[in-house]
Amino acid sequence: MRILIIGGGAAGGTAAQFARKTDRKANITIIDAEPYGQYSRCGLPYALRGDTTDERLVEFGPEWFERNGVEALYRYRVKSVDFSEKTVKIEGKDDIEYDRLVIATGARPWKPPIKGIENDGVFFLRTLDDLKGIREWIGDRKKVVIVGAGLIGLESAESFVRLGMDVAIVEFLSYPLPTMVDEDIGMEVEKILEKNGVKGYYSHEVTEVRGNPVSSVIIRNREDGSEIELEADIVVVSTGNSPNTEMFPDIEKGRRGHIRVNGRSETSVKDVFAAGDCTEYLDFVTGKYVPMGMGTMAVRQGMAAGTNAVGGSLEIQPFIGTRTTELFGMEIAGVGATAHVLKENDIDFVTGRFRGRDLPDYMDGREISVRVLASGEGRILGAQIIGRDASWRISMFAEAIIKKDTVRNLSLLETPYAPPIAPTVDPTSVACTIASMRLRRRK
């Protein structure tokens, strides 16, 4: 059995590991355009700020794969695949035949149509080479403009602040983390950024990068059309990604080119699996296929692809979108659909919102905000939290969502209670109670 995996990132690397675990004898080959082995893209902002190193980001290096009998061809690019002949054409190398193929080609940064975006000093942060380029460029430079206030944009913003730079962030939508949280939680994120010296321009778009090397960017206020110029000697663009799937025309894809897979990571083509950022997958809450672009899913899909490719059996759960980050010491986490997504999908819902403290009143707790979204029948559809332990509080909602539990039930769950940990009735329980009461008043 010959398994060929295109792409050696989290999805492809994990697929190789699970293929090997499941079948000790399978002939496994990875083709990777980069030379580093499997490394963490999510870790790049943390290496930038010095919380870790480039070397440590490599979770499974070339020697790991060699030691485990996985052939890895680095710095090779796939030109095309003939699914009927089960043959892959590679730039500068003989064709390779396969019995089972795993496509894990990932995505590349989407390049917004901005004048001057090719100028020197404009970077993306997607690869180790990007990181090395940024680090080299910084030198004595002090003024960074980040385009896009998603996870990578904000995590990088904190890194640049920690490096002593002046940081401005420009976001097309009206608040930070718009795909992860709703506006009220987003406004709290905005305050944290502001308090820590990150200048935010929301509802703004960059229209031009000036100077080569870059000296400033022009941004336009999307509400009133006014323009201002921000000084910049480095620009980092993080406005989303495009899947690397052009070389596979004969496979079912979504609107934006992502390869559609099921819970076994199977594609529309026999013996061809796909995993990670190049795929779209079933969203549990909306019932639609969506691109995800998340390490959590890349790993889980890789597990399924690798296991199933060698004849094992693993089916993962639909996507629920558990997301988290820490910004300037504050955790922000979410799971399921935002209000925006629910409206877009014409799904009726109520909101339970509570802002309280994370410890009993008699202890010195910190502020925490919880937002829970429930269907007309009370089923939990989403939750967002900002505050201490937001991430693992969200894990409780993640399990509740996948088990189709209701806000009423969750409001009564025995949550962990101890004076230095949480109150007897946690803010998460209160938010669920509020949503539950709103539902009752509707009837």
Add this chain to the structure above:
Amino acid sequence: MRILIIGGGAAGGTAAQFARKTDRKANITIIDAEPYGQYSRCGLPYALRGDTTDERLVEFGPEWFERNGVEALYRYRVKSVDFSEKTVKIEGKDDIEYDRLVIATGARPWKPPIKGIENDGVFFLRTLDDLKGIREWIGDRKKVVIVGAGLIGLESAESFVRLGMDVAIVEFLSYPLPTMVDEDIGMEVEKILEKNGVKGYYSHEVTEVRGNPVSSVIIRNREDGSEIELEADIVVVSTGNSPNTEMFPDIEKGRRGHIRVNGRSETSVKDVFAAGDCTEYLDFVTGKYVPMGMGTMAVRQGMAAGTNAVGGSLEIQPFIGTRTTELFGMEIAGVGATAHVLKENDIDFVTGRFRGRDLPDYMDGREISVRVLASGEGRILGAQIIGRDASWRISMFAEAIIKKDTVRNLSLLETPYAPPIAPTVDPTSVACTIASMRLRRRK
């Protein structure tokens, strides 16, 4: 409608609050043996160490109840109740009639049959008066022996360490927190205590308190019968509680005298509800009625008792036993049944155990140990964790237990992932995978 509540602790106070919330006009009276109003017993060790004050522990003082139209009779003790006449006899006061009665009399420390236990310098830590007594006694005293390594015992141990005292702890069973965690996790707790200067004597019992005021205790090794003498100028006994239910002979009770209630906090007697430490309630995992002695449950049962007493409707979920604490900066949490309890109940189970790090390898994570227990069909029956964010990781298991989810499903759940928060595949997921693999090998 006249509601009479006996006991003004977490259960009784919460019952009064929810009765008032549900019925603005109900005539509500609390009879309380203490004078302070509703205060947190769980907070006592934290007031002892100075993380909070006695005053702040009072969550709802007498003035709160007065302001909300709840009559509170402090420093009164109930002698007996005539359920057929719906009349309560009170020491030093006229009888009171009721339409609905809520029994929330709590529990008192169980006094082990130790010679000298009545001597000066021997304390319990159950009430604010106990705390004041201990504080006064300490003065320049330096040597404390704690009897019982449950939650209150260990939390007090940390408090005494922080006060600069020499602390020894004597536990009848072979490791600390024996009702909350299994031995392997308990051994890790033991190490933390030891590292922080708490001398532990496990599988030991106190046979005698010497001196009046106390000067030492004699402890006996339960394995070899040998005895040693520990110097002590203060002894704190925390070996469990007995329910205050002797004055209610005509009501269904469990083996140890706890009043049996259902999910609506109803007792065997019409119009009589009970809540909190004086009750026993259905354990979700074993299907048996058990005493709980937990603030979390006192509050939830109080909510049900108060709501239902005035004609509202609230039914809480069976008991799952979510427990947590923090000891010397380390969180320890558990939920569901321990291996010990499962064996006692002849319930077949497998264990998934994993010790790893709480962050991706490339970040500087800390050690975390996870233990999960699953039935022969894979249903999650219990979980225990020691490590950072143990408590809220346990909330995910709590929700999984109540929804009867399996280790296989939970092993695939999208857990929160970000480099400073958790790895893509969390130690909790790995522990579930291990349990799941063990189950598969069984077949």
